[in-house]
Amino acid sequence: MSTIKNVALETATLVERDQKYLWHPYTQHKTAALPIAIAKGEGALLWDENGKEYIDAIASWWVNPYGHSNRFIADAIYKQLTTLEHVLFGGFTHEPAVLVAEKLMEILPKNQQKIFFSDNGSTAVEVAIKVALQYFFNKGEKRTTIIAFENAFHGDTFGAMAASGISFFVEAFEGMFIDVVRIPVPVKGHEQESYDALQNVINTKNCAAFIFEPLVLGAAGMVMYEPKSLEVLMQICKENQVFNIADEVMTGFGKTGRNFATDYVTNKPDMMCLSKALTGGTIPMAITTFTQDLYDAFYDDDINKALFHGHTFTANPTGCAAALASLTLLQTDEMQSNIVRIHDNHKVFEKRIKNHPKIVTTRILGTIIALEVVTDGAASYYGSLRNKLYDFFIANGVVLRPVGNIVYVLPPYVISDEQLQKVYQVIENALEIV
Ligand SMILES: *Cc1c(COP(=O)(O)O)cnc(C)c1O
Numbered sequence: 001m002s003t004i005k006n007v008a009l010e011t012a013t014l015v016e017r018d019q020k021y022l023w024h025p026y027t028q029h030k031t032a033a034l035p036i037a038i039a040k041g042e043g044a045l046l047w048d049e050n051g052k053e054y055i056d057a058i059a060s061w062w063v064n065p066y067g068h069s070n071r072f073i074a075d076a077i078y079k080q081l082t083t084l085e086h087v088l089f090g091g092f093t094h095e096p097a098v099l100v101a102e103k104l105m106e107i108l109p110k111n112q113q114k115i116f117f118s119d120n121g122s123t124a125v126e127v128a129i130k131v132a133l134q135y136f137f138n139k140g141e142k143r144t145t146i147i148a149f150e151n152a153f154h155g156d157t158f159g160a161m162a163a164s165g166i167s168f169f170v171e172a173f174e175g176m177f178i179d180v181v182r183i184p185v186p187v188k189g190h191e192q193e194s195y196d197a198l199q200n201v202i203n204t205k206n207c208a209a210f211i212f213e214p215l216v217l218g219a220a221g222m223v224m225y226e227p228k229s230l231e232v233l234m235q236i237c238k239e240n241q242v243f244n245i246a247d248e249v250m251t252g253f254g255k256t257g258r259n260f261a262t263d264y265v266t267n268k269p270d271m272m273c274l275s276k277a278l279t280g281g282t283i284p285m286a287i288t289t290f291t292q293d294l295y296d297a298f299y300d301d302d303i304n305k306a307l308f309h310g311h312t313f314t315a316n317p318t319g320c321a322a323a324l325a326s327l328t329l330l331q332t333d334e335m336q337s338n339i340v341r342i343h344d345n346h347k348v349f350e351k352r353i354k355n356h357p358k359i360v361t362t363r364i365l366g367t368i369i370a371l372e373v374v375t376d377g378a379a380s381y382y383g384s385l386r387n388k389l390y391d392f393f394i395a396n397g398v399v400l401r402p403v404g405n406i407v408y409v410l411p412p413y414v415i416s417d418e419q420l421q422k423v424y425q426v427i428e429n430a431l432e433i434v
Contacts, residue, residue, distance in 0.1 A: 013037075014049055036394070041068025044415040046399065056399045057423045059412045062218065062250050064281030066329045067414040073280045073325040080321035089117070089315040096320030103327045104287070107259045109268040112289040116307075117315040121249035122155025124273035124286035125211070128245045129159045129178070130309055131271065131290065132209035135243070135297045138305045145179045147201050147210040147242070152182075153219030154211060154247050154273075163211050166219060181205060185217060186229035195232055202240045209243035209270075210234075214261035215365060218250040221406035222370035224363045227264035234267035243270040243294075249286070253277040253330055254339050255410065257366030270294060280326035285319035338413040342367045345417060346409070349424045358431040370408040371427070373434060389430055396426045 012020075014037040024035060037049040044067060046054045059065060066073065080096060087094060101115050116127055129146060136143040146163060148154070154163040161170050162177035170177075181201045186194035201207060214230055217223040234244045246269035251261035255277070262269050271294065275286035298307050313319070329335055346369040353371065354362045360372040375385050386402045393400040400407060400423070407430075409423055 033391075043067040044412045044419050052397065054394070054397050054399050055411075055415070055419050055423055057409050057411050057415075058399060058401055059277075059410055060281055060399075061276070062255070062410055063276045063279075065253065065255075065277050065413045066280045066326060066335070067412050068281075070280055070282075070329075072329060073282050073322055076321045076325035077282060077318055080318045084317050086313070086316050086318065088312075090310065094315075094317050094320075096317045096324060097315040100287075100320045100323045100327070103324060104289070107327075107331075108272070108289055109260075109262065111268045111270075111291050112272060113292040114290040114295040116288045116290070116309075117311075117320075118286045118288065119311050119313055120155070120284050120286050121247075121273065121275035122157040122160040123311060124249060124275050124288045125154045125160040125163065125245075125247060126157055127288040127309055128211065128247075128271045128273055129163065129209065131288070131294060131298075131307065132243045132245065133178075134307065135294060136208055138297050138300075143206040143208040145181055145201070145205040145207045147198065147207055147237075148180050148182055149185050149212055149217065150182045151185065151217060151220040151223065152211070152213060152247075153217065154213075155249075179205075181207075185220075185223055186225045186233065187223060188225075191226075191229050191232075194229065195236065198233055198236050202236065202242060207240070207242045209245050210237045211245040211247055214246050214248060214251055214269075215256060215264060216251055216261065216368060219403065221403035222363065222368055222408045222410075224365055224370070230262075231265045231267055234265060234269070238267060245269060245271045245273065247273045249273050249275045253326075254335070254413065255367050257339060257343055259330075261365075278326065279319055279322035280329065282322045282326075283316070283319040285316065285323060287323075335413050339367055341417070342411060342413065342415065342420065345420050345424075353424075353428065356428075356431060358434060367413065368408060368410045370406050373402075373405045373407060373431070375405040385434060388434060392430045392433060393426060396429065398423050398426045400427070 015034050018035060038046050039049045040047045044056055046056050084094060104115060118124055118127055148163040148165060150165045152163060152165045154160040162180050164170055165182050183197035184190055184194045215224060237244050246262045248260050252274045258264060270291050272289040279285050298305055343366055346364050350362045350364055353359055358374045360374055363370050385405055389402045389407060407427060
């Protein structure tokens with residue numbers, strides 16, 4: 001590199017240097033505002049390079065329940081990094097992976113008996129879909145259709161994208177997907193429609209699995225439906241030997257007020273997809289869990305019946321150490337009471353805000369509150385109302401990313417009451433400017 005370039009680099013801001021080489025997710029760089037350079041995080045707080053403070057009211061895309069720069073998790077990571085940072089998982093194993101499996105078994109539904117590691121929510125979903133399809137292949141049965149909700153989000157890799165129903169995420173790739181049939185979400189007043197659609201798909205297609213976000217569709221804008229509806233849908237699948245795949249990537253680890261959203265129903269999923277909060281927002285890692293029956297369909301003298309899927313960093317010991325520390329934190333009384341405390345705060349705020357003239361509806365589940373803001377037209381995902389709200393929140397030191405006209409709060413569990421009250425206040429103030 002020439003000396004001149006070095007000088008220029010030294011005087012350029014971090015954001016200018018970012019713009020030179022970096023391509024951000026979900027970003028139209030021509031029209032998007034410049035990113036904010038974050039230099040430090042602690043608890044529910046973030047600070048940018050100029051020292052401005054922000055409350056992270058969405059736990060950095062729902063990954064961070066235990067606070068930024070958490071010492072307990074950091075110490076576990078450091079200890080693991082200086083003991084065994086990584087070893088291939090093909091033909092080898094290690095204590096952190098075994099401990100994570102044992103610890104997860106304490107909180108997973110009892111029918112979940114096997115766990116498979118991967119790297120992120122999308123790969124957790126890929127694995128589940130592949131296992132469902134290969135299960136029937138291994139049994140010599142032709143079942144190739146996957147059922148999913150309208151407006152679902154399951155990730156951005158091809159199988160996960162096929163299952164996702166938010167149009168502009170997948171539009172460019174239509175026609176290149178595995179066979180997915182969509183059914184409506186059983187939101188209030190549309191339950192029967194959803195049940196009928198599911199029964200109809202099962203009657204008319206060779207269905208392998210139904211993949212769903214249990215009780216809350218996150219990326220769709222925290223769309224919620226009742227446990228009793230999920231119970232009916234899962235029961236229909238169960239009666240027809242269609243696998244239930246619970247994508248708990250967002251809802252897992254306490255966000256809905258229980259360890260898993262499917263803890264609210266008595267039917268248990270055949271597979272579960274976990275990621276996001278699994279490592280407390282520190283190291284990318286994901287897990288897909290299975291029943292013994294699923295595992296057994298791959299257990300054979302014939303090598304071709306094995307699951308030929310893996311990732312280079314599968315069960316990375318450092319990631320496992322982070323997951324183990326995170327699961328330990330989740331089970332503490334302190335964290336469990338934080339979850340209840342956030343829920344109670346949301347309830348009080350909901351009471352105060354629900355009759356506001358700018359609010360259409362409100363909904364709460366566990367640590368999640370979503371508010372639908374009045375809009376004159378169809379509010380698009382990244383439309384002008386959304387951007388106006390987003391800019392206002394950022395200007396006022398709160399990280400909130402509305403989905404269209406839906407403003408939701410899903411904070412780290414360690415957020416203080418005072419910080420939470422500030423988030424609510426900024427939302428109320430924002431309603432005055434829209
Ligand atoms: C975020 C998310 C995914 C995808 O996870 P990535 O880690 O972004 O690949 C899948 N399913 C749900 C429900 C999610 O919220």
